[in-house]
Amino acid sequence: MKKIIYVLSFCALFLTISPAADAKGNKEGKEELTAEQKVRLAEIESRVSEIKSMDLADLSNEERKEVRNELKEMKAEARQLGGGVYLSIGAIIIIILLLILLT
Secondary structure, eight states: OHHHHHHHHHHHHHHHSOOHHHHHOOOSSOOOOOHHHHHHHHHHHHHHHHHHHSOGGGSOHHHHHHHHHHHHHHHHHHHHHHOOOOOOHHHHHHHHHHHHHHO
16 A cells, blocks of 8 residues: 555655646747758868867867867857757656557
8 A cells, every 4th residue: 555655655756746848938938940050050060070080089189179179169059049848747657657558
C-alpha cells in the first residue's frame, strides 16, 4: 500500500510542475520563418557540416576554442530562430506509461 502511495505522489508531483514552455509565455500564434531566417538556418547547417568534416586533430588549441565558440553561438542562434517543442517531465512519464500499457 505504501508503494502505491509513493508512486502516486511521485506522479502527482511531476504533473503539477509547470513546463518550461509555459514560463516563456503564450505561443499560440507561432510565426513562420522569413526568407532571411531560412537562408540563415541553411548557412548554419552548411557551416556545421563543414566543421564536422574537418580534422580537428590538426588544429591548435586556440583554433579549437574558436571553432567550439562558433558552434555554441550558431546553436544558440538556431534555437532562437527555429523554436522547438518542449515537453514537461510529467507529460513524458504519461507518454511512457501509455506506451507500456498499450503494448
